[in-house]
Amino acid sequence: MKRKICVVITARPSYSRIKTALTAINNHPELELQLVVAASALLDRYGNAVNNIEKDGFTITAKVFNVLEGENLTAAAKTTGIGILELSTVFNNLNPDIVVTVADRFETMATAISASYMNIPLAHIQGGEVTGNIDEKVRHAITKLADYHFVASKDAHQRVIKLGENPEFVFNTGCPSIDLAYEIQQTPVLDFDPIKKYGGVGGRPDLSQGYWVVMQHPVTTEVGDSRFHIEETLHAMHEINQPVFWFWPNVDAGADGTSTGIRSFRETHQLDNFHFFKNMEPQDFLKLLYSSKGLIGNSSVGIRECAFMGVPVVNIGSRQNSRERGNNVKDVGYSRIEILNSLKEIENSPKPKISTIYGNGDAGEKIAQLLSEIPLVFHKTITF
């Protein structure tokens, strides 16, 4: 009998971070994939990851609507509560052998609690990293609930073990998102017209001299500041006056500040060089990054995939705080001047070297193989 592996995807970025593992599970002769799509991954205004998932040929076993409107911190907590109510029923029906939860967004806690409370062995992808903000609390709390840890770097591997987890069940598989970057690496051509393929709104800048990509999310511990933060970045990108592809933020408490900031800036400034996208298929996004002058914002893609692809990154503020970096990253504060200076510095520097700190491109395969072999356990004791 095949092991039933239930993977819960709750947001667009989590999908790219797990995609190659999903494929590998699907292809593995001893595994059966149960794919649950939930939360903002189902919602139009956050990029409707579910469409990409279906287009990529995955069968969705269950959909869970649990995002409570409000985009404040109370709603984030309640979204997690509803997630537990719903996922418990789903797990009860699907009866999986292992549940897999990805990364550290607030609502992933619902997956972790439902599985661990129901005595279902829980695997956590991408524990052990350090970032600051609420993600930091969520990530390590999930580590303490999880039975297996598939981490993305040596550093993370050590940290999870230091957290008292049994080293036997902590595996440095690398990050599955690097698997995608590895594929791009093979044929790194921007072989599509982003605006034609993805629509979006804004100008149609001339790309012949290169372009920048911006992806900046609100930071949950600084809710009130999210509008100010985004405006500084908008000013910086406006001032450098070069083509920009700008991506809308995730559904997080504070997204309204970010979104409002962007909308209002668009009304009051001439932004012919800006084009705004809601989302993009992961591979296309990586191709877009690969051919860009650099990524600006606070997405973990800058830390991870961009390191492997050698794409320069201006990393703004505290969101990726202490995550391990390659030498492609320049850390700056929120001010437009700092951002602008970094952009200029990038223009005057050679392309950064490639780094494999987050994996070699075979993480998905490794994870599937481990899921087929590891003993099924849901009982653990701290090692110290």
Added chain:
Amino acid sequence: MKRKICVVITARPSYSRIKTALTAINNHPELELQLVVAASALLDRYGNAVNNIEKDGFTITAKVFNVLEGENLTAAAKTTGIGILELSTVFNNLNPDIVVTVADRFETMATAISASYMNIPLAHIQGGEVTGNIDEKVRHAITKLADYHFVASKDAHQRVIKLGENPEFVFNTGCPSIDLAYEIQQTPVLDFDPIKKYGGVGGRPDLSQGYWVVMQHPVTTEVGDSRFHIEETLHAMHEINQPVFWFWPNVDAGADGTSTGIRSFRETHQLDNFHFFKNMEPQDFLKLLYSSKGLIGNSSVGIRECAFMGVPVVNIGSRQNSRERGNNVKDVGYSRIEILNSLKEIENSPKPKISTIYGNGDAGEKIAQLLSEIPLVFHKTITF
């Protein structure tokens, strides 16, 4: 302006474990107590702790009904989800400066998630201990969500720091439950008739030759076994044929196995020496223990208060697994023979020495003072 300290009590045993801290908060000139009573602490069949709380003169700020019936693992998860929904609203209305959560029962996770997701500084009482079972996962996960840690022993103090918490915010206050034991210690007389005062059902045994106390909870990771476990203990106590005061178990997945086991045993055996209680006020329970021949079961009271009071304990099974013990504890498996042998050994040994591993009797005062002084923070980064 006084700091608003919101303490959430979700079960009868948590109340005794925090009671002296509640009093100290109430009496502290710079603190205002917001007392939330939730989950099984409100329910008749789990001892209705809320009655004791009101009788003790505390004002209850809000009541939260969130226990989903079913007494299976799915219901435990859902109870936690409903708890998050409800407590988020409560916290949003009360707007506390600090939220306090007690110990490690599954539903305390709801308090921890609501507070930490809403950026309210979270204090955790009794982190850092080791027990095994789901409590183990819950306890350490809450440590990773909490901002302040009021632990009960040196061992726990070290463990929380090892978990990557900032040592500045980890305090070995001792356990407030020891404060109660300390009071009993001063006048350790059984100055009430337990049956007269608390009713209950069963025989009215002759106490002149001494009596035993039993409190055995189901162990959540071994749900199916709970009926077998309780029957072994019933047989042992039946065989030794001495007076027994028996306490009903908590509301946990598996309680039905335990309860059914007890009920069925009562129907088929002559139990004149047994008297069954639903619950008892904390001080009375400690007095009862103090004057007893010993405590049998798997309650943490055996590890903690009994250590301080020098009461012999037969600790059954894995529930208190690796918690630090005084020399008053004999650890046994679930079999009636092992239990019986330990009872006999206790009868032939001198009373154990008093141990202060879980505090000196001033934990409540220490906690209140710390809550009035510690800087308000809700942002943290792992120390390694």
Added chain:
Amino acid sequence: MKRKICVVITARPSYSRIKTALTAINNHPELELQLVVAASALLDRYGNAVNNIEKDGFTITAKVFNVLEGENLTAAAKTTGIGILELSTVFNNLNPDIVVTVADRFETMATAISASYMNIPLAHIQGGEVTGNIDEKVRHAITKLADYHFVASKDAHQRVIKLGENPEFVFNTGCPSIDLAYEIQQTPVLDFDPIKKYGGVGGRPDLSQGYWVVMQHPVTTEVGDSRFHIEETLHAMHEINQPVFWFWPNVDAGADGTSTGIRSFRETHQLDNFHFFKNMEPQDFLKLLYSSKGLIGNSSVGIRECAFMGVPVVNIGSRQNSRERGNNVKDVGYSRIEILNSLKEIENSPKPKISTIYGNGDAGEKIAQLLSEIPLVFHKTITF
């Protein structure tokens, strides 16, 4: 393609009231039964109807745990809220052509709201009756949400039409519970030993001179009174000093008053003539009634099945208020004297005549046939 008929059963009594319809749906060549068991029908302390359902050979499509503990009015409301959350997901997955909801217990509203809000045609069994109390509000509100009405009497038929429903979709099928009574009618022998088969607790009375059956539920609009009410009945039955089979109440706000009243009376009175049951399979229960001297309490079985079987009934209080009655029913208040007098009157009267006001015994067949034929609609306008 078969029509998918999703029937939601939320309580023990609803099961007997729909059972023959379930069988007929299962046997119908053009129908597929989707059976959802929810709320107290899943819970041990309310008779675990789910066990009977499975023993009767029905396949359960989904189980929904939604009873919030508390047994107060707030918990009843919240149970309904959780029911909506859960059933919406269930309906979304099962995608039924018609949803069937039974009778008027508070939590059946969850079925009605989920189905009607999701544009799924909704059939209501047993609308149009009059009883008083919250059931009254619930029943008629469900009528206004439902698209088809399968009512149990002429009186109910007229009332639903008066409520503005399209007469085309109001059908007097009779009550499926009468179908069971019809079967009993054929071979009305008490062919089992109730105590041997169903256990229960209490004395083992001598049945040779006949026995009474009691089933009395708390009345939700008089919560505080439920303990007093049950005590009056207990006194009456104690005084007449004849064998009694007593059934525990439903999970309703107030059940605790009823249960506590019973438990406490048992501790203080000698009740050798009383035997207490949690529940019984519907057919066995009807056989037990058929051979009894009469039914005491406020169950609708007294009004309905007992009319068809000619069993005398002492109907207590307001719960069955204005439901149509056969001449087998004596209505009394809550006082022990009134109850006692009615018992004596019954003993001195001939057996009542059989009445078919609630059907002829073919309701299940009629309902299944209608479900296979009626046009699928979920849009309606009031007729006046």
Added chain:
Amino acid sequence: MKRKICVVITARPSYSRIKTALTAINNHPELELQLVVAASALLDRYGNAVNNIEKDGFTITAKVFNVLEGENLTAAAKTTGIGILELSTVFNNLNPDIVVTVADRFETMATAISASYMNIPLAHIQGGEVTGNIDEKVRHAITKLADYHFVASKDAHQRVIKLGENPEFVFNTGCPSIDLAYEIQQTPVLDFDPIKKYGGVGGRPDLSQGYWVVMQHPVTTEVGDSRFHIEETLHAMHEINQPVFWFWPNVDAGADGTSTGIRSFRETHQLDNFHFFKNMEPQDFLKLLYSSKGLIGNSSVGIRECAFMGVPVVNIGSRQNSRERGNNVKDVGYSRIEILNSLKEIENSPKPKISTIYGNGDAGEKIAQLLSEIPLVFHKTITF
């Protein structure tokens, strides 16, 4: 002691429909207002009614976030379920003497269920009307749950009584929204610049030759059609080529179709004559209507306030189906041609006469007075 009147507002239009009653309750010496704001009334993208409420000087007693994202029918059901969970807690804390629910949006059912299940007397504003679609089911179901009925027309008054309600508790107060129209009637000048005051997006049309107002909501029973419907209206308004103030739709299942239709039309057409608003304070909205050439869409404002103010209305489709109309209303289907023809007809006709079918302008006062006098009851029996 003052009677505590708890009014629950769940959407922007409900606020204007109850506003003068809120003022009258606030001013009444024997009443205390408990104002609960919930659901889309709290959300930015549906006009944030809560801001208007606060600006108007009302104190908000509790806020309830319960809108589940998804904008499909399942989410509408779940939003109602969450509403029940939350409102039950709110009512339990506020302990009101009477709860007031307004009109017939799907989520108002949550107010009705929580109040009636908790035995709190429930008043319903605007029952008894006829419209078709899910509102129709919701409205009459709430009538069957409510204890008092404050209806807006003679027709509605008769219908509620026909539904079996006690005539003693059915009151034709008129609609409080007419109270606002009455005030406008006194000084009907457009004394503000709508674009300056409310922002919005789109062109700045020249108003000197008059303008139209459009407000068209999706119809829940025709979800799939909502995009097509809105496009027809867009084409009609585009073709007539006169100034238009266009208001975004409510949060209903299907709003996405409507919103997407509007957004996409804007991208592909030159709409210099269109200006889009999210919302407007009720009085300003009425002033805008008063001075307009007419209202196009399916808002009940067209049926109600516009009748009293003599504003021409092109009423599209089934949403206001059988509501009583003044002679200001032209009913049309969804096609652009029908709409266009009606616009031209209006231009060539004199202003319609004023109608008082929905009240005289003193509804708020009447409601407050009744709330202070009616006996407190929560128990009722159908009258037939």
